[in-house]
Amino acid sequence: MAYVAVKGGERAIEAAHAWLAEERRGDPVLPELSLAQIEAQLGLAVDRVMAEGACHDRGLAALAIKQARGDLIEAAFLLRAYRTTLPRFGASLPVETDAMRIRRRISATYKELPGGQVLGPTFDYTHRLLDFALAAEGGVPEPAPEAPADEAPMPRVTALLAQEGLMAPELPSEAEPRDLTREPLNFPAERPLRLQALARGDEGFLLSLGYSTQRGYGNAHPFVGEIRMGAVTVEFEPPELGFPIELGEVTVTECQMVNQFAGSKTEPPQFTRGYGLVFGQGERKAMAMALVDRALRAEELGEPVEAPAQDQEFVLYHCDNVEATGFVEHLKLPHYVDFQSELEKIRLLRREADGE
């Protein structure tokens, strides 16, 4: 009977999941992808899933990518749903990106600067021509030439500007920042909370918002002061020990955007900062995050809040792709009760409109 067909049965779900498992594996004649392969050869996908899944674990991110059939938002969701069940026994000390083991470090504001420019493994300056040699299984490339490590310190570009008094100082605070994963958002949201949301926010959403600030929606005049990518040490101080111990290191990408600021009644003209920091090698995301961070500072800097990227509620409520994908996709759940009431209402309204 038609009536039965409308309702989804338990067996239908099981069959659908079995089909999914089959599709995931693909043609069984081909060798199965290993997690090590995903981790090593799809490293940037792993990085993105760790960033948006807000959990630094390359192996689990690789598993999530495999399980999600390469759907990176689904993979980030799997990782989030796992991380949220982990016991939390403390917070690490703030990581020192000053002391980063640099793999890439560039500045667009100075040609020469202490420590130099380090290009690192980048797509920049490659010609985007499909490399058909890779299709034929490129084999193992020649090892890249290595320069002796430069021991010179790499000061931050923003610090160089600050020495001259041209960079608006960030006010240090010892206050414990709120934790986005434990407490709901509250507005106005302070900057640490905003940065947390942006760090796990969707790369595509932040990219478009950052882009919009460059196109006049938010009046941005940004320069890349510095992008640095490399390994930082993660330290933890157990209360019973009283001194920090090293837990290991993680790769992060940090971007500091330098922005013009015309000054206000209380502040002289100077540069201001937009900040981006993400897990792994995520330069596009770090740059977009820095643009949006700066745009969201409009209110505190006394600038008019007019563009979407400057609107805290708009940006922070919509940047999380796990939330967004859930709510958008829930539209495919049955809504026939509500739709029925709409049907009755619209028939009633039409009957009365016809009667008049």
Place this chain on the structure above:
Amino acid sequence: MTALGYNFGYLDENTKRMIRRALLKAVAIPGHQVPFGAREMPLPYGWGTGGIAVTASVIGADDRLKVIDQGADDTTNAVSIRRFFAKVAGVETTERTGEATIIQTRHRIPEIALREGQVLVYQVPMPEPLFRLEPRVSETKRMHALADYGLMHVKLYEDIARHGHVAISYNYPVLVGGRYLMSPSPIPAFDNPKMDRMPALQLFGAGREKRIYAVPPYTSVRSLDFEDHPFRPVRADAPCALCGSRESYLDEVVVDDRGGRMFVCSDTDYCSTRQATREAAE
């Protein structure tokens, strides 16, 4: 710990305690939205994470759980959530409204009257009743604080001026305890009167929006209306094709491509119980 390696009810005990605190506050201020630290759940946002978090926090080993979606126990999402709790809490589940101690629901209130001691957990997509009129949470918070609900009354008034009726058929706003404007979640307006002075405890969980609210037993819940335009719940004007009920809310089933329609109860337990009683009588 369950066999899966997860805590009873999936959430860890500290998280449950945090949610229970929010629930207590919500019960103490009926209809007021309490922010809470919603966690990611293994089901997607928008699929009932708020309801699942609330159920996970109040469920105990002796509870008997019923889960409905669109009034039915056998819709895919209801099946999925019921199986989730069977797996992570190992509790007994039921499809009988009368036998359940906790009923988690999406979009409906069961037809038979609930009794004291039962808990009805609603899955809520948008907890803010004013969000279509004012999208800013900071602004709607202020409006709730001042009980400034003029915007909603104006919207209802404009509907009546334009169409002769309030043009809201589901998620019809209610005033709880004479104080807070509340979204009843997207239940059909037909179900709104059941909320009023209900003997069961009504809990509402919105996971993505990170809000919890509640209606304690025997609290007044009034659908907004005007003296000269009283609230009117609507249902399809037909008896159920299966059990003959003229009181229940009906789903419309398209039976052919020539305009054929059939109406059946949306509450599957109510309908099958009536059918069984009728058969027994014959």
